[in-house]
Amino acid sequence: MDNPSNSTTSSSTALEPAIVDERPWEKLTELADLGNAAPLVEFIENLTASDQALALSRLDEEHRKTVLTTLPAEDAVELLRHLSEIQAADLVESLSIDQAAAIVQEMPSDEQADLLGDLDEVQAGEIIDAFPRDEAIAVRELFAYSDDVAGGLLVREILRFDHSTKVADVINTLSENAEEFRDYDVQYAYLTDAEQRLVGVLPMRNLLFARRTDPVADIMIADPLSLRDTTPLDELIDFFDSHHFLGVPVVDAEGKLLGVVHRNAVDYEATRAAESDFLKSQGIIGGEELRTMPLMQRAKRRLSWLSINVVLNIGAAGVIALYQDTLEKVIALAVFLPIISDMSGCSGNQAVAVSMRELSLGLVRPTEMARVWLKEVTVGLVNGAALGLLVAIVAVVWDGNMYLGLVVGVALFANTLIAVSIGGTVPLLLKRLGFDPAVASGPLLTTVTDMCGFFLVLGLATVMLERLVH
Amino acid sequence: MDNPSNSTTSSSTALEPAIVDERPWEKLTELADLGNAAPLVEFIENLTASDQALALSRLDEEHRKTVLTTLPAEDAVELLRHLSEIQAADLVESLSIDQAAAIVQEMPSDEQADLLGDLDEVQAGEIIDAFPRDEAIAVRELFAYSDDVAGGLLVREILRFDHSTKVADVINTLSENAEEFRDYDVQYAYLTDAEQRLVGVLPMRNLLFARRTDPVADIMIADPLSLRDTTPLDELIDFFDSHHFLGVPVVDAEGKLLGVVHRNAVDYEATRAAESDFLKSQGIIGGEELRTMPLMQRAKRRLSWLSINVVLNIGAAGVIALYQDTLEKVIALAVFLPIISDMSGCSGNQAVAVSMRELSLGLVRPTEMARVWLKEVTVGLVNGAALGLLVAIVAVVWDGNMYLGLVVGVALFANTLIAVSIGGTVPLLLKRLGFDPAVASGPLLTTVTDMCGFFLVLGLATVMLERLVH
Numbered sequence: 001m002d003n004p005s006n007s008t009t010s011s012s013t014a015l016e017p018a019i020v021d022e023r024p025w026e027k028l029t030e031l032a033d034l035g036n037a038a039p040l041v042e043f044i045e046n047l048t049a050s051d052q053a054l055a056l057s058r059l060d061e062e063h064r065k066t067v068l069t070t071l072p073a074e075d076a077v078e079l080l081r082h083l084s085e086i087q088a089a090d091l092v093e094s095l096s097i098d099q100a101a102a103i104v105q106e107m108p109s110d111e112q113a114d115l116l117g118d119l120d121e122v123q124a125g126e127i128i129d130a131f132p133r134d135e136a137i138a139v140r141e142l143f144a145y146s147d148d149v150a151g152g153l154l155v156r157e158i159l160r161f162d163h164s165t166k167v168a169d170v171i172n173t174l175s176e177n178a179e180e181f182r183d184y185d186v187q188y189a190y191l192t193d194a195e196q197r198l199v200g201v202l203p204m205r206n207l208l209f210a211r212r213t214d215p216v217a218d219i220m221i222a223d224p225l226s227l228r229d230t231t232p233l234d235e236l237i238d239f240f241d242s243h244h245f246l247g248v249p250v251v252d253a254e255g256k257l258l259g260v261v262h263r264n265a266v267d268y269e270a271t272r273a274a275e276s277d278f279l280k281s282q283g284i285i286g287g288e289e290l291r292t293m294p295l296m297q298r299a300k301r302r303l304s305w306l307s308i309n310v311v312l313n314i315g316a317a318g319v320i321a322l323y324q325d326t327l328e329k330v331i332a333l334a335v336f337l338p339i340i341s342d343m344s345g346c347s348g349n350q351a352v353a354v355s356m357r358e359l360s361l362g363l364v365r366p367t368e369m370a371r372v373w374l375k376e377v378t379v380g381l382v383n384g385a386a387l388g389l390l391v392a393i394v395a396v397v398w399d400g401n402m403y404l405g406l407v408v409g410v411a412l413f414a415n416t417l418i419a420v421s422i423g424g425t426v427p428l429l430l431k432r433l434g435f436d437p438a439v440a441s442g443p444l445l446t447t448v449t450d451m452c453g454f455f456l457v458l459g460l461a462t463v464m465l466e467r468l469v470h
Numbered sequence: 471m472d473n474p475s476n477s478t479t480s481s482s483t484a485l486e487p488a489i490v491d492e493r494p495w496e497k498l499t500e501l502a503d504l505g506n507a508a509p510l511v512e513f514i515e516n517l518t519a520s521d522q523a524l525a526l527s528r529l530d531e532e533h534r535k536t537v538l539t540t541l542p543a544e545d546a547v548e549l550l551r552h553l554s555e556i557q558a559a560d561l562v563e564s565l566s567i568d569q570a571a572a573i574v575q576e577m578p579s580d581e582q583a584d585l586l587g588d589l590d591e592v593q594a595g596e597i598i599d600a601f602p603r604d605e606a607i608a609v610r611e612l613f614a615y616s617d618d619v620a621g622g623l624l625v626r627e628i629l630r631f632d633h634s635t636k637v638a639d640v641i642n643t644l645s646e647n648a649e650e651f652r653d654y655d656v657q658y659a660y661l662t663d664a665e666q667r668l669v670g671v672l673p674m675r676n677l678l679f680a681r682r683t684d685p686v687a688d689i690m691i692a693d694p695l696s697l698r699d700t701t702p703l704d705e706l707i708d709f710f711d712s713h714h715f716l717g718v719p720v721v722d723a724e725g726k727l728l729g730v731v732h733r734n735a736v737d738y739e740a741t742r743a744a745e746s747d748f749l750k751s752q753g754i755i756g757g758e759e760l761r762t763m764p765l766m767q768r769a770k771r772r773l774s775w776l777s778i779n780v781v782l783n784i785g786a787a788g789v790i791a792l793y794q795d796t797l798e799k800v801i802a803l804a805v806f807l808p809i810i811s812d813m814s815g816c817s818g819n820q821a822v823a824v825s826m827r828e829l830s831l832g833l834v835r836p837t838e839m840a841r842v843w844l845k846e847v848t849v850g851l852v853n854g855a856a857l858g859l860l861v862a863i864v865a866v867v868w869d870g871n872m873y874l875g876l877v878v879g880v881a882l883f884a885n886t887l888i889a890v891s892i893g894g895t896v897p898l899l900l901k902r903l904g905f906d907p908a909v910a911s912g913p914l915l916t917t918v919t920d921m922c923g924f925f926l927v928l929g930l931a932t933v934m935l936e937r938l939v940h
Contacts, residue, residue: 049711050832057833082711084831175679187657208677209645241519241552246716267737274744275827281751282823283816289824290833291845299852302820309816310857313809314864320805321868327804334797334804335790338811338920339783346753346779350772353752354759357745361554362520363527363760375761382769387780394784398791450808 024051025058032059032066040067041075049082057087057292061094069099073106081111086288089118097123101130109156110265113142117152141258148269150236150250151229154259159189161216163199168212170202190249190257191220198226198249198257226251229258233273236266238362277356280438281349283309309443316341316450323458330468332399333461336391336408340457343387343412344419344449351376351423352441359431366432369425376424377417384416403467411456419449494521495528502529502536510537511545519552527557527762531564539569543576551581556758559588567593571600579626580735583612587622611728618739620706620720621699624729629659631686633669638682640672660719660727661690668696668719668727696721699728703743706736708832747826750908751819753779779913786811786920793928800938802869803931806861806878810927813857813882814889814919821846821893822911829901836902839895846894847887854886873937881926889919 024047031040044052044067056064056079068076068091080088080103092100092115104112104127116124116139128136128143138156145151159181161170170189174181191200200220210219226249227239239248240263247260279288286301320327320337327333355372358364364372392409396402423445427437461468494517501510514522514537526534526549538546538561550558550573562570562585574582574597586594586609598606598613608626615621629651631640640659644651661670670690680689696719697709709718710733717730749758756771790797790807797803825842828834834842862879866872893915897907931938 048708048832050708054832054835084833171678174675204678205644205674208641208674238518238520263734264737267734267741271737271741271744274741274748275830278744278748278751279823279827281748282819284820284823284827288827290831291824291828291842292833295848295852299849302817302849303853303856305820306813306816306853306857307860310809310813310860313812314861317805317809320808321802324801324805328798328801331794331798331801331804332791334801334807335787335794337804338790338808338924339780339787341808341812342783342916342920343776343780346776347772349752350754350775353749353754354761357749357754357758358761360745361760362518362524363554363762365524372761378765379769379772382765383773383776386773387776390777390780391784446812450812454808 024055028055028067029059029063032063032070035066035070037070037072040070041072044071044075044079052079052082053084053087056083056091057290064091065094068095068103073103076103077106077111080107080115084288084290085114085118086290087292088115093119093123097126097130101127105131105135109139109142109259110153110262112139113145113152114147116143117147145229148233149229150227150231150261151258153233153236153265153269154229154250154261155265156259158260160257161189161191161202163191163193163215163217163220165191165216166212167207167210167214167216167219170216171207171212187246189216190260191216192257195254196257197255198224198251200224201249224249226257227261228253233266233269236261237270240266274360277438280436281353281442283442285439309446312443312447313450316447316454319451319454320458323454323462326458326462326465329465330404330461332395332401332404333407333457336395336411337454337457339391340408340412340415340453341446341450343391344415344453345446347380347383347387347416348419348423348445348449349442351379351420352427352437352445355424355427356437356441359427359437364428366428369428372424372428373421376420380417380420383420384413387416388413401468403464407460407464407468408457411453411460414456415449415453418452419445422448494525498525498537499529499533502533502540505536505540507540507542510540511542514541514545514549522549522552523554523557526553526561527760534561535564538565538573543573546573547576547581550577550585554758554760555584555588556760557762558585563589563593567596567600571597575601575605579609579612579729580623580732582609583615583622584617586613587617615699618703619699620697620701620731621728623703623706623735623739624699624720624731625735626729628730629674630727631659631661631672633661633663633687633690634685635661636682637677637680637684637686637689640686641677641682657716659686660730661686662727665724666727667725668694668721670694671719694719696727697731698723703736703739706731707740710736744830747908750906751823751912753912755909779916782913782917783920786917786924789921789924790928793924793932796928796932796935799935800874800931802865802871802874803877803927806865806881807924807927809861810878810882810885810923811916811920813861814885814923815916817850817853817857817886818889818893818915818919819912821849821890822897822907822915825894825897826907826911829897829907834898836898839898842894842898843891846890850887850890853890854883857886858883871938873934877930877934877938878927881923881930884926885919885923888922889915892918 027043031043047055056067059067068079071079080091083091092103104115107115116127119127124143128139131139142151142154147153187204189202189204190198191202193199200217200222201224202216202220206219225243229250229252245263247262249260250258252258283302283305285305289298289301291298355364359366388409391412392405395408396405423441426441426444430437430440497513501513517525526537529537538549541549550561553561562573574585577585586597589597594613598609601609612621612624617623657674659672659674660668661672663669670687670692671694672686672690676689695713699720699722715733717732719730720728722728753772753775755775759768759771825834829836858879861882862875865878866875893911896911896914900907900910
């Protein structure tokens with residue numbers, strides 16, 4: 001997991017170079033068996049983040065639990081942070097409620113919300129109940145938000161003062177609590193009124209030049225920008241694109257200050273979204289898969305996706321069955337059917353990718369299907385002609401029959417047009433209907449283009465049958 | 471473009487709500503024709519980042535140039551920042567060298583390097599030459615780095631002092647240059663010795679508690695972590711995963727301080743990498759495509775990829791040609807060939823996606839092909855059996871011939887094993903050989919699995935020919 005909250009360069013052990021260990025999980029197992037915290041902490045701190053994830057993922061569950069429970073809570077948090085979310089969740093789920101609670105409590109609130117969200121409802125609830133009462137209430141509040149809105153991404157660990165506080169008192173609080181504030185964003189303090197409403201932001205450096213007897217309100221930026229707790233991720237991404245802030249304060253309906261969403265938390269969610277688009281486009285749907293997961297879980301997840309596809313495929317192939325007589329007479333057609341179907345699929349996927357890219361960049365609106373269609377048809381005409389011609393030539397050279405070339409060439413040309421038209425517009429349509437374009441575009445596209453492709457080849461062939469049979 | 475450098479909440483106009491304008495490019499054209507900076511600045515500042523990109527991308531080139539050259543340089547930089555890199559580069563390329571230089575000079579050094587890297591070599595050189603001499607030298611230095619190493623991602627705009635400077639002098643410098651430093655990361659100052667070598671990092675808040683007559687060296691963190699200018703992106707990602715710094719100082723071979731790489735710059739590059747994997751997996755290879763690009767450019771880019779595929783496809787289809795006689799006798803087989811080929815492709819792509827994911831998480835090493843293969847074969851056995859059985863049943867039900875079911879079922883089962891084996895291991899192999907797994911895995915996989923699939927179906931059919939013909 002990523003940690004959006006800031007930190008200082010005072011972590012010392014990190015100064016030692018990372019150990020390059022070909023099989024770090026073996027050493028880790030040994031240390032876990034010894035069950036002694038100190039050497040475990042030291043060994044882990046000297047591994048790179050990805051080696052930590054690698055080593056831990058290669059341990060059996062018992063050893064994983066031992067490692068996590070042997071480490072001091074803050075080191076355990078540190079370790080979890082370097083795992084993929086799904087690994088971290090699995091690991092915490094394997095712990096007892098008390099063990100889990102002890103660790104989760106050490107996390108900054110945005111990571112808490114993230115992790116708890118990945119656990120099963122019941123267990124998450126039990127873990128929260130194990131917190132001190134007031135803490136539990138606060139966590140429940142954030143936990144109620146989904147992790148793609150501001151409320152689910154914010155950190156509560158911020159410097160907040162009443163706007164009437166004196167400069168001197170702020171400076172003293174800072175020096176007295178230097179340790180506690182170490183991991184905070186110490187670039188700004190957030191100032192509230194008696195009703196906890198956000199009234200100003202205080203750039204810490206202003207403290208350097210201020211008279212110590214003044215109230216901080218005198219040196220604060222009044223009416224700072226803030227966002228509602230319900231602001232969705234894409235608006236957050238847009239916000240941080242438009243403003244170079246490291247964080248933005250988040251308020252509820254009454255204007256009460258809830259916390260701060262950091263740019264890093266938003267960047268992190270954006271990366272996850274892009275990664276999941278890639279996985280989905282390749283047919284990994286039910287959440288990410290790691291090869292350390294149990295076999296049946298991995299097989300089932302993949303199969304659920306494959307079985308939809310095979311059914312769609314069989315449907316498309318049905319078209320071929322309809323034209324068996326034609327095929328029987330002109331067997332050469334069978335050679336070109338897979339080519340037509342694969343190539344149309346490729347052209348369509350390109351159009352899908354460009355549409356999803358333009359949607360994510362905001363360069364096209366889901367309503368502009370006509371515009372996209374026109375742009376795609378022009379490309380389709382050019383590429384369809386080129387591909388059709390190429391395949392036609394191959395057919396003529398190989399089979400010696402002009403008309404075979406004509407049939408497959410025209411079919412591929414026409415089907416390329418169909419493929420890019422569907423591929424370009426379907427993502428916009430799905431987006432408008434609230435579906436995930438990354439998941440649905442692929443199979444939908446392939447099936448339709450396959451069907452059309454087979455229809456075109458075999459239909460055309462049936463029409464010109466006499467010309468095709470030698 | 472993203473701006474990794476920090477900033478303050480003191481930007482005022484941003485306080486006004488963003489205008490929701492269905493066709494912002496029309497208003498933008500009007501304002502461009504008026505050629506008056508003030509209203510242009512105001513209109514643009516009130517658009518969201520994505521609406522700015524949308525509006526600008528819909529203008530004709532002339533108007534785009536007018537907008538960019540009418541805006542004050544710092545606003546032009548602001549605007550460019552919200553465009554995708556490719557849009558920004560196109561736009562700057564359309565300007566005169568002087569116009570471009572005036573704008574590029576206003577950018578923080580990491581964005582300068584990014585943009586210049588996207589321009590054509592010659593023009594980039596001319597723009598740099600138009601800078602003041604010392605500036606030009608510094609820019610050339612960074613420009614020499616590729617943008618996936620620390621040297622290409624760092625900002626030179628940092629607070630740096632000699633370690634012998636007095637606390638009071640630092641505080642004065644800060645207050646005197648408050649304006650200039652506004653966009654800097656003011657969380658830390660970086661301290662160097664007489665040879666410009668990095669000797670310490672100064673958390674600004676330490677200034678709050680320090681005696682003003684002390685040298686800053688007394689309150690600095692000595693021997694801070696730093697990275698070489700040559701550190702590659704994946705190590706940077708790993709570094710920021712392991713440390714919660716907002717930035718890390720970058721030094722050259724002599725230990726001289728070059729600048730700071732900010733976490734945001736690294737997060738941004740990571741997102742780009744994930745996005746480009748998705749685009750590549752869908753067959754958008756030659757850099758990202760926007761539908762605002764000229765038709766032939768878009769067609770050519772896509773075609774270069776398609777033509778490779780069609781050739782590979784034709785090669786695979788050749789296998790079918792070899793077995794025409796069998797196919798002629800058992801025409802029903804033609805119905806199942808596309809199913810076998812599509813389904814194997816799907817299974818293979820899933821394995822590719824999981825391998826690339828595990829590679830990027832560091833959960834598998836490129837050398838662990840045997841491990842991955844075993845993990846994939848097990849899944850392949852389960853899913854291959856399920857899919858094979860399903861298709862077999864369909865064949866029997868539809869054709870009434872047991873043996874047809876046997877042939878297609880066994881073929882799909884075996885080919886699924888082949889597909890996941892290739893799909894799982896090829897990305898590791900490509901990574902080891904230094905190729906880009908996202909680009910090469912797809913077509914390679916499809917061709918080989920198609921060939922094998924056709925061989926299996928038609929080969930088996932040929933063996934059991936008597937049983938298959940009615």
